Amino acid sequence: MNLLIHGYGAMGQIVEEVARTQNLTVAAIVSPAGGEHPVSIQDVEADVDVVIDFSNPALLDDVLAFGKAKQIPLVIATTGFSEAELAKIEAASQEIPIFQSYNTSYGIALLKQLLDQLVPLTLGYDIEVIEAHHRKKVDAPSGTAELLTRAIEAKRDVTPVYDRTPRREARAADELGMHSVRGGTIFGEHTVLFAGDDEMLELKHTALSKRVFANGALAAAATILDRPAGLYNLTNLYEEATHVTHKRL
Ligand SMILES: NC(=O)C1=CN([C@@H]2O[C@H](COP(=O)(O)OP(=O)(O)OC[C@H]3O[C@@H](n4cnc5c(N)ncnc54)[C@H](OP(=O)(O)O)[C@@H]3O)[C@@H](O)[C@H]2O)C=CC1
Ligand SMILES: O=C(O)C1=N[C@H](C(=O)O)C[C@H](O)C1
Numbered sequence: 163m164n165l166l167i168h169g170y171g172a173m174g175q176i177v178e179e180v181a182r183t184q185n186l187t188v189a190a191i192v193s194p195a196g197g198e199h200p201v202s203i204q205d206v207e208a209d210v211d212v213v214i215d216f217s218n219p220a221l222l223d224d225v226l227a228f229g230k231a232k233q234i235p236l237v238i239a240t241t242g243f244s245e246a247e248l249a250k251i252e253a254a255s256q257e258i259p260i261f262q263s264y265n266t267s268y269g270i271a272l273l274k275q276l277l278d279q280l281v282p283l284t285l286g287y288d289i290e291v292i293e294a295h296h297r298k299k300v301d302a303p304s305g306t307a308e309l310l311t312r313a314i315e316a317k318r319d320v321t322p323v324y325d326r327t328p329r330r331e332a333r334a335a336d337e338l339g340m341h342s343v344r345g346g347t348i349f350g351e352h353t354v355l356f357a358g359d360d361e362m363l364e365l366k367h368t369a370l371s372k373r374v375f376a377n378g379a380l381a382a383a384a385t386i387l388d389r390p391a392g393l394y395n396l397t398n399l400y401e402e403a404t405h406v407t408h409k410r411l
Contacts, residue, residue: 163384164189166210168203168225169217169240172298173372177214180376194221203228210234212383216375219243226254235259235386239266239379241305255393259386263395264305266378269367270352271396274313276365277354281317287356287363288333289314294343294351302342306352314338314354350375 163186167174170193181188189208193199194217200206203213203224214237215225222243229236238251241264251262281289291314293307303311303324311322320338323329333339343351350369355362369375386394 163187163387164209164211165380165383166190166192166203166206166208166213168192168213168215168221170195170199171216173216173239173375176372177216177376177379180373181380184380186380212237212387214379214383215240216379219247222247222250226250229258229260230254233258235383235389236261237266237379237383237386238262239264239375241308242301252393256391258391259389259394260392261382261386261394263382264309265350265375265396266382267367267369267374268378269369269374270306270309273352273354273365273367274310274396277310277313278317280356280365281314284318284356287358288335288337288339289318289320290339290341290355290357292341292343292353292355294345294348296347296349297345299344302344303340304342304350304352306350307340307342310352310354311338311340 165181165186165188167177167188170191174191178188178191189210190206191199192201192203192206194201210232212235213225213229216239219240219242225236225238235258238260243251251260254260291307291310293304295304314320315322315338320336322338322340324340326339349372351366353364353366355364
């Protein structure tokens, strides 16, 4: 598997490190900051089998154009896409295999499965999603908070509310509050709180390193390599990705 690592910030660098420990071939790295690497994906000349993208939505068009021109699969792990950008990813997936997920950890895949089962049973409980990340994160709420919110919305009639400051009223039963904490070096923490009368239930996932995301992205890359064109995610790649992603680091 000849990898192209697109985006060479904190995550791109960890993907490179983890790929090398797994004896995978890093054929090219694209670093908008320049240095020894190409600045743009369009300048990559190496033979590449799959792209792993941890960068910025501003670069989406370039990544999709590259994947379609070379007819190779893409693993898109960047967060913060608009609805229009997500639609572009979906359209491109009719031509090439694309894995797109706002969180590549195995634990979040498990949390989503739990929510699918649990949320229909929680009428009468108020649900809030709380996420915490490092001080360098630029997007909020996190992609994972959006992913979890969509999973909850699919199972209960709720309306996401990100900012309560303009409201001066009691919480409506159908609200789904979302909250962001930023500080320090927190790798990523997501809590789904079910608050009932005189009791609370919390489902919480804590990433203990960035390696967990790199490992999951590499597992996704290996899994979609030979897939037909289509849009893949943690749910429909779940079975195959499990044994790879969940191996001991
Ligand atoms: N799906 C998942 O499981 C995970 C997703 N992520 C997501 O991956 C992305 C990258 O995270 P991380 O590596 O921590 O972020 P960094 O800020 O450390 O790196 C981002 C990379 O994208 C480039 N970049 C950023 N903005 C632009 C822009 N406007 N135009 C061109 N290049 C740009 C940066 O280049 P330069 O250095 O020149 O600024 C850098 O190479 C984020 O969206 C993050 O939320 C992160 C962890 C897990
Ligand atoms: O920027 C990060 O670091 C992370 N971003 C993703 C998100 O926005 O959910 C995934 C993970 O939580 C780390």
